[in-house]
Amino acid sequence: MTISRRNLFKAGMAAGAALSIPSVLGAQTAPADARTVRMNMGGFQIFDPVLTTSTDTGSHALAIYDTLFAVDSNFVPQPQMVGKWGVSDDKKTYTFQLRDGLGWHDGTSVTAADCVASIRRWAQVAPGGQLLMARASDISKKDDKTFAIALKEPLGGLLDLLAFQGPFIMREKDASRPATEQVTANIGSGPFKFNQDLANPGASFTYDRNEKYVPRSEPADGFAGGKIVNVDRVIWDNIADQQTALAALQAGEIDFVWTAPADLFAVIESDPNLALQVLDKTGEDMFVRINCLQKPFDNVKARQALLHLVDQEAMLHAAFGESKYVHTVTSMFGNETPVSNDENTGWFKKGGDPEKAKELFKEAGYAGEKVIILQATDNSLFSNASEFLAATLRKIGVNAELAPSDWSGLVARRKNKRSIVDGGWSLFITSDAEATTGQVVSAVTLPMNGEQAWYGWPQNDQYEALRAKWADVETLEERKALAREMQQIWWDYVPQVLAGQYVAPSARRKTLTGLIEMPSLVAMWNMKKG
Numbered sequence: 001m002t003i004s005r006r007n008l009f010k011a012g013m014a015a016g017a018a019l020s021i022p023s024v025l026g027a028q029t030a031p032a033d034a035r036t037v038r039m040n041m042g043g044f045q046i047f048d049p050v051l052t053t054s055t056d057t058g059s060h061a062l063a064i065y066d067t068l069f070a071v072d073s074n075f076v077p078q079p080q081m082v083g084k085w086g087v088s089d090d091k092k093t094y095t096f097q098l099r100d101g102l103g104w105h106d107g108t109s110v111t112a113a114d115c116v117a118s119i120r121r122w123a124q125v126a127p128g129g130q131l132l133m134a135r136a137s138d139i140s141k142k143d144d145k146t147f148a149i150a151l152k153e154p155l156g157g158l159l160d161l162l163a164f165q166g167p168f169i170m171r172e173k174d175a176s177r178p179a180t181e182q183v184t185a186n187i188g189s190g191p192f193k194f195n196q197d198l199a200n201p202g203a204s205f206t207y208d209r210n211e212k213y214v215p216r217s218e219p220a221d222g223f224a225g226g227k228i229v230n231v232d233r234v235i236w237d238n239i240a241d242q243q244t245a246l247a248a249l250q251a252g253e254i255d256f257v258w259t260a261p262a263d264l265f266a267v268i269e270s271d272p273n274l275a276l277q278v279l280d281k282t283g284e285d286m287f288v289r290i291n292c293l294q295k296p297f298d299n300v301k302a303r304q305a306l307l308h309l310v311d312q313e314a315m316l317h318a319a320f321g322e323s324k325y326v327h328t329v330t331s332m333f334g335n336e337t338p339v340s341n342d343e344n345t346g347w348f349k350k351g352g353d354p355e356k357a358k359e360l361f362k363e364a365g366y367a368g369e370k371v372i373i374l375q376a377t378d379n380s381l382f383s384n385a386s387e388f389l390a391a392t393l394r395k396i397g398v399n400a401e402l403a404p405s406d407w408s409g410l411v412a413r414r415k416n417k418r419s420i421v422d423g424g425w426s427l428f429i430t431s432d433a434e435a436t437t438g439q440v441v442s443a444v445t446l447p448m449n450g451e452q453a454w455y456g457w458p459q460n461d462q463y464e465a466l467r468a469k470w471a472d473v474e475t476l477e478e479r480k481a482l483a484r485e486m487q488q489i490w491w492d493y494v495p496q497v498l499a500g501q502y503v504a505p506s507a508r509r510k511t512l513t514g515l516i517e518m519p520s521l522v523a524m525w526n527m528k529k530g
Helices: 008-020 055-064 112-123 127-135 158-163 242-250 262-270 300-309 312-320 354-363 380-395 407-413 461-468 476-493
Strands: 036-040 069-071 077-079 082-087 093-098 136-143 146-151 192-194 204-209 233-237 274-277 284-290 371-376 400-405 427-433 496-502 506-509
Touching (some): 127 136, 242 506, 284 312, 380 427, 380 496
Parallel strands (some): 036 233, 371 427
Antiparallel strands (some): 136 146, 274 506, 284 427
């Protein structure tokens, strides 16, 4: 199978095609007014940020919920819902007092009981929360505005756990649900209210400014500081076809496209009304996630075969074409985090090593089992890379088959732990913000604790013992040494295979300014429409 890519000449042709495509929104609305921002963010089906790590759900949660702490642009934890906090002399008891003015969208007040319930629910599934619960002796309400976390032993990174991929705070009655049961109320205390009456799943979701939200007094800084909302309404349109989305952007019917199509960068840059903007300057590490429970990848040799098979440069070219935004990467911690290293990376070879991969599949006893690759067709980067991966596997005799769906369909299916014949899966391609990979205790893709691990469910007790030490080491040099030990095991076990690093610009109309530049999630406060 040959993977074709549009070159610059074809991208120029696509510009004309994009302009001539009938607008997906034209029958519904005139160009958006100055108090409404329309964003092409993709579709999603799960609203609960505890139930999934999908970035679409995370951005939704960032709009309607608030957090106890948040990271600033330097990834330093800052108080958000918390007004005051303190720690005991023995470093085992943290006390937190909520700031004034916090209220739920239903008109009731936020209380300490809401925070306690939210922490406990989040901690059932989040890696950082699981570590917290292993160390905690009690998490309890002291009065309506005060709660405490008592620890069996000090946990120096507690504020980092609460700030970096920490809990979105929900009402107690919502957070009292099991972590496996979706919260669907969409009632938070954040700067935006979810407009349930205008919700049109598969087409659009609407968010209205929360007029009663009381922002912090500090200026916006990363996800921290004052969440000032400068518009009345934000509408998320789900336009799966990227040329159609570009046509709508050019026509002024939408204002923002989260993931701009790489082969149309030149078209966007040539339009005087449009701009490319990189919100996540740390970049994303694209990877192939492996289902370690099902054949053939329940055998480590088969997983190691993929490590040798993937040609990062070719896969990046398949996903992006010729691009200044891509690089190869060999460390599980990315290219530029403080703990990135070269331990156990001898597998990396320019062009990959198909013969070595074929040999390892044979040693694994591969007998022609079907390999199902989940393909998100509404994300051109992952979709193109998935097609390339399938073609590469077929070339060495692996029975690879694509399972196309939109991203929300992939998110739903990747939870299935059963066999292929029962709707399971073998591989899927996604990415992780490099900024998160250095946050070992909170990064969702890094645990290898079996049933509690992220999709693919890898298990290695020796690795987990090392990961548990992370919160206790105090110096960067100690963490670097620990990271090397972890990476040695990681690339022997192979829970996932790196496919390269990229920086993904978003596209916006130049009238939309003030976007928060942070990894993974899109914040809707601070932006202005001129």
